[in-house]
Amino acid sequence: MGSRDTRVGGRALVCAGVLAAIHLAAPPAAHAQISWLSGYYQNVPLWSQKTELSAGGFSDFNRFRLTSEPTFGQFSIEVAYEQLLTLRQHDNAAIPGLGGGIEPSGGEWLDLQWTIVEEEHVHWRHRFDRLNLTWRPNRSLELSAGRQAVSWATTLFLTPADPLSPYDPADPFRVFRAGVDALRTRIYPNALSEIDVVVRPTKNDYLGEEMTALARGLTVWKGWEVSGWGGSLYGDASGAFGLAGDLVGLAVRGEGMVRRIEEDTEFRGSIGIDRQIA
Numbered sequence: 001m002g003s004r005d006t007r008v009g010g011r012a013l014v015c016a017g018v019l020a021a022i023h024l025a026a027p028p029a030a031h032a033q034i035s036w037l038s039g040y041y042q043n044v045p046l047w048s049q050k051t052e053l054s055a056g057g058f059s060d061f062n063r064f065r066l067t068s069e070p071t072f073g074q075f076s077i078e079v080a081y082e083q084l085l086t087l088r089q090h091d092n093a094a095i096p097g098l099g100g101g102i103e104p105s106g107g108e109w110l111d112l113q114w115t116i117v118e119e120e121h122v123h124w125r126h127r128f129d130r131l132n133l134t135w136r137p138n139r140s141l142e143l144s145a146g147r148q149a150v151s152w153a154t155t156l157f158l159t160p161a162d163p164l165s166p167y168d169p170a171d172p173f174r175v176f177r178a179g180v181d182a183l184r185t186r187i188y189p190n191a192l193s194e195i196d197v198v199v200r201p202t203k204n205d206y207l208g209e210e211m212t213a214l215a216r217g218l219t220v221w222k223g224w225e226v227s228g229w230g231g232s233l234y235g236d237a238s239g240a241f242g243l244a245g246d247l248v249g250l251a252v253r254g255e256g257m258v259r260r261i262e263e264d265t266e267f268r269g270s271i272g273i274d275r276q277i278a
Contacts, residue, residue: 039066057089067130074137078148080130080179086123107204109181110147129179142186147179150198152216152229154242154255160268161240161255163214163233164200192220202234210234236261250275 042063065082113127132146153159159167165177182200189195200212216229224245231238240257256269
């Protein structure tokens with residue numbers, strides 16, 4: 001779900017991922033708490049069926065990423081740099097957002113990605129996926145600006161009601177999804193509640209400049225996490241709800257979104273059940 005939905009009929013995706021993580025710890029500094037360096041390598045083989053808009057075929061996506069998040073008193077800086085290499089059977093680059101959404105498709109306000117090699121079967125880029133500054137004046141307020149991760153999903157895998165970090169076959173795990181350029185304010189009324197306000201500008205060559213402004217509330221009621229958000233999503237009136245909790249020993253998670261696109265009203269939803277076994 002980018003700034004506008006691309007509907008491609010008869011399309012099938014099959015993907016599998018391999019993820020390896022590394023963590024490098026530094027000695028504690030005298031005046032700063034430093035999570036010095038962490039990183040991971042990700043490999044996602046992908047096959048997509050041929051359609052009228054895409055040649056389909058096989059591809060292999062590789063990501064190598066390094067992250068650092070030093071903290072200095074009330075301020076913290078998050079930086080994540082990554083290399084992205086895609087090897088593909090056919091060239092689908094002419095149509096942004098197709099080919100399975102393997103790489104972040106752009107549209108962000110800040111120009112933080114560059115191309116190293118662009119050929120028919122090889123696409124090699126590098127980019128900053130996180131570059132933001134956060135200020136926490138007290139325990140109840142947090143202000144951040146820049147490229148950052150914003151995920152409002154309730155379900156674990158398919159997340160149709162997440163307006164800023166929707167499902168991507170290359171990023172099936174929410175923690176690794178692409179960052180967005182945004183101004184964000186988080187308020188914590190109590191230990192079990194949160195108010196989150198996000199303003200996100202976007203721009204691209206096809207749709208021009210668009211603005212997203214959304215507010216979300218989350219709380220815990222009788223052991224169930226209840227959330228909802230609403231506002232303008234790329235200029236479209238939108239809203240969503242989410243619910244997660246325990247039912248007879250199983251974790252039940254569900255979410256749904258309503259979006260008004262021109263004269264149409266679109267609904268998306270998902271529900272998942274999972275259990276963690278020690």
